[in-house]
Amino acid sequence: MKLANHLLNVIKAMVASRERKAATVGAILAILYGLHWFQNRNASKYAGVQKAKRTDRGSVNMKFFSQLWTLVKVVVPSLRSKESLLLALLSILLVARTMLSISISSVNGGVVKAIVTRDFNSFLKKITSLAMFAVPSSLVNSALDFLNHKLAIIFRTRMTRYMNEKYLKGLVYYQISNLDSRISNPDQRLTQDIDKWATCLSNLYSNITKPILDIILFSKKLADLVGWEGPSVIIGWYFLSGTVIRYISPPFGLLTAQEQQNEGLYRACQSDLVNHAEEIAFYRGNDWEKDRINKTLMVIVRHINTILSKRFFMGTFDSMLVKYGATMVAYAVLGLPVFGPNKSKYISSKGVNTGNITRDYIRNSSLLINLAKAIGRLVVSYKDLQSLSGYTSLLFEAKSVLEDLEQGKYKRTMIEGSMFNSSNRGKYEPSDKIAFEDVPIVSPNGDILVQNLSFTIESGTHTFIQGPNGCGKSSLFRILGELWPLFAGTVHKPPMEDMFYIPQRPYLPHGTLRDQIIYPHSLEKMASLKISDKDLEELMKVVKLDDLVDKRGGFDQIEDWNDTLSGGQKQRIAMCRLLYHKPKFAILDECTSAVSIEAEGAIYQHFKDEGITLITVSHRESLMKYHNHVLKMDGEGGWKFYKILS
Numbered sequence: 001m002k003l004a005n006h007l008l009n010v011i012k013a014m015v016a017s018r019e020r021k022a023a024t025v026g027a028i029l030a031i032l033y034g035l036h037w038f039q040n041r042n043a044s045k046y047a048g049v050q051k052a053k054r055t056d057r058g059s060v061n062m063k064f065f066s067q068l069w070t071l072v073k074v075v076v077p078s079l080r081s082k083e084s085l086l087l088a089l090l091s092i093l094l095v096a097r098t099m100l101s102i103s104i105s106s107v108n109g110g111v112v113k114a115i116v117t118r119d120f121n122s123f124l125k126k127i128t129s130l131a132m133f134a135v136p137s138s139l140v141n142s143a144l145d146f147l148n149h150k151l152a153i154i155f156r157t158r159m160t161r162y163m164n165e166k167y168l169k170g171l172v173y174y175q176i177s178n179l180d181s182r183i184s185n186p187d188q189r190l191t192q193d194i195d196k197w198a199t200c201l202s203n204l205y206s207n208i209t210k211p212i213l214d215i216i217l218f219s220k221k222l223a224d225l226v227g228w229e230g231p232s233v234i235i236g237w238y239f240l241s242g243t244v245i246r247y248i249s250p251p252f253g254l255l256t257a258q259e260q261q262n263e264g265l266y267r268a269c270q271s272d273l274v275n276h277a278e279e280i281a282f283y284r285g286n287d288w289e290k291d292r293i294n295k296t297l298m299v300i301v302r303h304i305n306t307i308l309s310k311r312f313f314m315g316t317f318d319s320m321l322v323k324y325g326a327t328m329v330a331y332a333v334l335g336l337p338v339f340g341p342n343k344s345k346y347i348s349s350k351g352v353n354t355g356n357i358t359r360d361y362i363r364n365s366s367l368l369i370n371l372a373k374a375i376g377r378l379v380v381s382y383k384d385l386q387s388l389s390g391y392t393s394l395l396f397e398a399k400s401v402l403e404d405l406e407q408g409k410y411k412r413t414m415i416e417g418s419m420f421n422s423s424n425r426g427k428y429e430p431s432d433k434i435a436f437e438d439v440p441i442v443s444p445n446g447d448i449l450v451q452n453l454s455f456t457i458e459s460g461t462h463t464f465i466q467g468p469n470g471c472g473k474s475s476l477f478r479i480l481g482e483l484w485p486l487f488a489g490t491v492h493k494p495p496m497e498d499m500f501y502i503p504q505r506p507y508l509p510h511g512t513l514r515d516q517i518i519y520p521h522s523l524e525k526m527a528s529l530k531i532s533d534k535d536l537e538e539l540m541k542v543v544k545l546d547d548l549v550d551k552r553g554g555f556d557q558i559e560d561w562n563d564t565l566s567g568g569q570k571q572r573i574a575m576c577r578l579l580y581h582k583p584k585f586a587i588l589d590e591c592t593s594a595v596s597i598e599a600e601g602a603i604y605q606h607f608k609d610e611g612i613t614l615i616t617v618s619h620r621e622s623l624m625k626y627h628n629h630v631l632k633m634d635g636e637g638g639w640k641f642y643k644i645l646s
């Protein structure tokens with residue numbers, strides 16, 4: 001007690017003289033600056049390599065609002081949309097809830113007055129009124145919660161559809177990971193980030209509009225009862241607290257964005273393990289994977305710990321200003337009628353009836369508590385706004401990259417002065433043959449693999465492509481398939497449906513056995529081509545997989561075919577797929593490496609008998625005999641195209 005008195009005296013003495021007042025203000029400012037420094041000291045570290053780009057990620061500034069506006073237009077497309085209607089309904093419910101709270105405050109005052117004056121009838125009446133308010137209030141509360149969640153899922157659906165539309169347009173889904181290096185985990189952006197953004201946005205609408213509405217309505221009511229000084233003092237206090245909090249607040253948005261990125265990397269480790277379990281098991285790579293997973297997890301843990309410690313300091317400061325500080329100010333306001341400048345007027349109007357004063361006190365404090373809560377929520381929602389800013393910048397970036405790719409603009413680190421940066425383009429010409437005229441093969445890193453490639457493959461020109469690893473054999477097909485840009489020269493090519501590509505590791509989508517053969521056709525498309533399951537069975541016989549149909553329960557059987565078929569079986573399925581599509585040109589990129597030489601030969605002969613022109617990349621010389629031309633690349637940019645003399 002003595003110590004407390006002593007401290008009080010010291011504080012009184014400190015603020016007594018002008019110099020000391022200045023010293024006190026100085027000390028407070030120094031503490032605030034210290035906190036600001038402490039909370040923001042690592043901001044640049046989290047911005048990482050892309051520091052310049054990232055430091056404003058999560059900041060609440062004009063850029064954020066303009067990005068948010070762009071995204072909001074996607075999820076609320078027009079004033080007549082379902083979303084606008086829901087937002088209008090939400091706004092009406094928010095007003096209704098505030099009005100109900102004001103009415104309940106008056107009834108609360110009445111209940112306490114009835115107790116103080118021991119008026120049982122009035123007490124019963126007020127309690128009944130409270131019970132009557134309970135029904136609409138609960139309904140409105142529940143409806144608000146329902147609408148918030150509903151909006152979140154609608155926003156998510158709209159945004160996901162919008163992004164997917166861009167992501168799956170043309171070859172953007174390929175280019176985003178193979179030609180551009182701006183987004184390392186598009187899957188994370190298109191799933192979790194959209195979900196979190198949508199939830200953040202729908203919550204924020206209520207978290208911001210409701211408090212603003214409450215502040216206006218409660219202040220108006222309170223001003224009628226205690227004068228404008230009351231709401232002004234409390235709003236002033238919160239404004240001051242808000243400014244201080246904003247100053248010392250760490251960049252939570254940036255931290256959230258970084259957290260999402262870390263989570264994405266961690267998920268990628270786990271999905272690599274699932275997707276490549278067999279290879280990892282053969283390598284006994286579990287310790288390596290464990291190490292990778294643990295290291296990635298530790299990055300998450302360290303980052304979350306940093307956020308937690310920053311939240312701890314912010315939380316302490318928040319409660320000091322927003323909770324306890326505000327309570328003191330609130331009591332000062334409640335005392336205004338009886339201690340303030342108009343006290344004599346008030347006391348003469350109420351007389352000595354303490355019941356009236358108590359009723360006013362309860363009603364006013366109830367209004368004040370609601371007002372304080374509303375302002376508090378508005379101050380705290382600044383953090384939500386920062387989180388929304390983080391997600392907004394992630395989604396905006398994804399949207400911009402997708403749009404760039406749609407227009408053929410890529411960005412990645414590459415060799416200085418590389419052709420990949422140039423906007424010069426060669427041209428594609430429709431034709432019934434495949435012909436390259438002076439076409440350079442350039443990798444996305446800017447390496448020129450072949451300077452000028454020229455050859456012509458007509459129907460029946462079965463071509464065998466040879467060359468050392470990494471010389472650009474598959475890249476040639478990437479240019480033919482328009483996956484990589486064509487920088488110069490001319491490529492003559494037939495429509496895509498006349499060419500079919502089979503890679504070494506074919507893609508087997510989740511679906512039925514039939515889907516594996518007819519991919520990317522649907523069952524309806526297959527029926528429209530008048531192809532039956534019986535026909536598919538015939539094709540399966542050619543690749544010697546007909547027993548699989550019975551063993552696996554028919555063409556309708558759904559399995560994870562990637563996990564349950566052997567390497568050779570997968571390749572045979574892909575060759576069966578080729579037979580189903582029966583293209584004019586088949587591009588066979590090491591696609592029989594897991595099939596026996598005899599079976600491979602029989603299948604190759606069958607392709608030729610079907611009139612399919614073969615373009616094969618293989619290191620197996622035994623396949624050469626099914627071809628009449630060779631394209632030989634030397635790995636140093638040189639090449640030869642010649643006829644095989646029989």
Ligand SMILES: Nc1ncnc2c1ncn2[C@@H]1O[C@H](COP(=O)(O)OP(=O)(O)OP(=O)(O)O)[C@@H](O)[C@H]1O
Pocket residue numbers: 178179443444445449467468469470471472473474475476
């Ligand atoms: N998405 C990519 N980004 C950057 N470089 C790439 C990409 N894809 C391939 N490359 C590079 O392009 C070069 C040619 O690759 P390509 O796949 O054409 O080789 P290849 O001749 O088919 O080799 P292999 O016989 O080993 O299959 C390689 O050096 C490879 O590293």
